[in-house]
Amino acid sequence: MKKEIKLFIIFILIVIIGIMAWFKAVKPKEEYSNTGENSVKEETLDYEANIGKMPVLLELSSPTCGPCRKMTPIIKEVKEEYKDKVDTHIVDLTKNPEFGDKYKVSVVPTQVFLDKEGKVFFRHEGMLTKEEIIDIINKMGVK
Known part of the structure; x- marks a missing residue:
């Protein structure tokens, strides 16, 4: 029984670490906003x-x-x-x-x-x- 609990905890930790790594690798939408060299921001539209x-x-x-x-x-x-x-x-x-x-x-x-x-x-x-x-x-x- 203790062995099953340890394996379950290890499995959960691996899943959590995988999810954290995935979120770190995927850029949030805000990072695509109007910043950087290739931004599409326009200063004024006059x-x-x-x-x-x-x-x-x-x-x-x-x-x-x-x-x-x-x-x-x-x-x-x-x-x-x-x-x-x-x-x-x-x-x-x-x-x-x-x-x-x-x-x-x-x-x-x-x-x-x-x-x-x-x-x-x-x-x-x-x-x-x-x-x-x-x-x-x-x-x-x-x-």
Whole structure:
């Protein structure tokens, strides 16, 4: 009887240790939030102030979306290279769901290119390479 109790206690300890190891290995959802190098956090969404001045690129994404996180460094590079020519924003749809409604987003990432007048010039669902983004920007008349 004592041997069975000892085996049961050892079994329970192994299960508890396994559960603790699993919880430590699995990242909680909060760790996928808008932090880190590939975050999808957007500081401000004042793109409408530039309508009439320059085209706008909106990257509509989510912090838990893998392809969105892969797109973030690409969008940041484009934003830096075209900072005086294209107003570029990464929009977290979990914090700004109205953009999902406005641009009828069904898949993330979705890129929306607005011309100088604020009209949709091009809309794409899924990932784009930097070269593809630059090609679209060039077709908008930006060099």
